[in-house]
Amino acid sequence: MPPASPVESLADESALLARLKAGDPGAYEQVVREMGGRMLAVARRILVDENESQDAVQDAFVSAFRNIAKFEGNSQIATWLHRITVNACLMRLRKKRRQDEVSLDALLPSFGADGHPAHAASPWRQSPTGDELAETRESIRAAIAKLPEHYRIVLVLRDIEALDTAQTAALLETTEAAVKIRLHRARQALRELLDSTFRDSSN
Amino acid sequence: MSAGVPREFGELIARLKDGGAINCRDCSDFLMAYLDKELDPQVCARFEQHLTRCSSCHNYVETYRQTVRLAQEACCPKANPHLGKMPPELVAAILASLGRAP
Ligand SMILES: [Zn+2]
Numbered sequence: 001m002p003p004a005s006p007v008e009s010l011a012d013e014s015a016l017l018a019r020l021k022a023g024d025p026g027a028y029e030q031v032v033r034e035m036g037g038r039m040l041a042v043a044r045r046i047l048v049d050e051n052e053s054q055d056a057v058q059d060a061f062v063s064a065f066r067n068i069a070k071f072e073g074n075s076q077i078a079t080w081l082h083r084i085t086v087n088a089c090l091m092r093l094r095k096k097r098r099q100d101e102v103s104l105d106a107l108l109p110s111f112g113a114d115g116h117p118a119h120a121a122s123p124w125r126q127s128p129t130g131d132e133l134a135e136t137r138e139s140i141r142a143a144i145a146k147l148p149e150h151y152r153i154v155l156v157l158r159d160i161e162a163l164d165t166a167q168t169a170a171l172l173e174t175t176e177a178a179v180k181i182r183l184h185r186a187r188q189a190l191r192e193l194l195d196s197t198f199r200d201s202s203n
Numbered sequence: 204m205s206a207g208v209p210r211e212f213g214e215l216i217a218r219l220k221d222g223g224a225i226n227c228r229d230c231s232d233f234l235m236a237y238l239d240k241e242l243d244p245q246v247c248a249r250f251e252q253h254l255t256r257c258s259s260c261h262n263y264v265e266t267y268r269q270t271v272r273l274a275q276e277a278c279c280p281k282a283n284p285h286l287g288k289m290p291p292e293l294v295a296a297i298l299a300s301l302g303r304a305p
């Protein structure tokens with residue numbers, strides 16, 4: 001999700017921007033220290049691979065500061081950096097050798113000729129709390145990472161990074177209709193991957 | 204229909220107008236459009252009618268919603284602060300590559 005700016009007020013924000021535009025090294029350092037972690041979290045969600053993620057964040061900051069003169073201050077610095085980071089990640093993702101992708105079909109619901117599901121859906125138990133929570137979240141992140149790239153990226157951009165359909169379509173150079181179809185299938189496939197974990201065994 | 208809605212909607216709506224029923228496959232296919240409130244009111248009403256009668260589709264809709272929520276929570280930086288820890292070497296590398304090492 002696009003991070004909220006750590007800079008407390010609009011006045012602070014415009015003061016910081018002025019220092020960035022003036023090339024103040026202290027301002028660069030402040031931005032890298034305060035916002036770097038959030039940008040790295042974004043990169044890790046998109047790229048998964050740690051080295052690639054760190055390289056993408058470095059690309060993003062270098063590109064952001066190089067183009068600081070073009071930033072008009074009509075969005076928050078954090079929002080602007082978020083967009084640049086997503087772009088830097090997508091550029092790396094495109095360059096990466098395509099891995100052998102598992103077919104999504106096996107993870108989508110199947111239906112008989114009469115439109116009835118092959119397997120009836122069951123309710124899920126409540127998500128765990130306390131000690132179990134961290135472990136559960138880790139397994140959910142692992143499940144997201146298992147989705148075929150083409151679908152995973154749409155789910156991450158739409159549901160996690162909270163970009164809208166039009167923004168996602170533009171970034172991925174595809175149509176809004178294609179983004180919608182891929183998002184829906186990605187969610188269905190993730191649901192299937194999580195089903196065995198969350199299926200309410202008391203039912 | 205709004206722009207960008209998959210063309211299959213047209214087929215579904217035509218089939219419903221011909222007196223066809225919504226089945227479980229339709230529910231699965233058009234679930235996201237339903238949640239995004241992109242179905243026209245007439246089709247939406249028939250969707251909801253199916254959900255009250257079909258426990259499998261009802262469960263599917265609920266668990267689909269939970270999936271989205273769980274994915275968001277699992278990746279939310281506030282809930283998982285360790286996901287956003289910036290290694291000091293990376294800070295140093297970025298500042299160095301700007302020609303402004305600390
Ligand atoms: Zn049904």
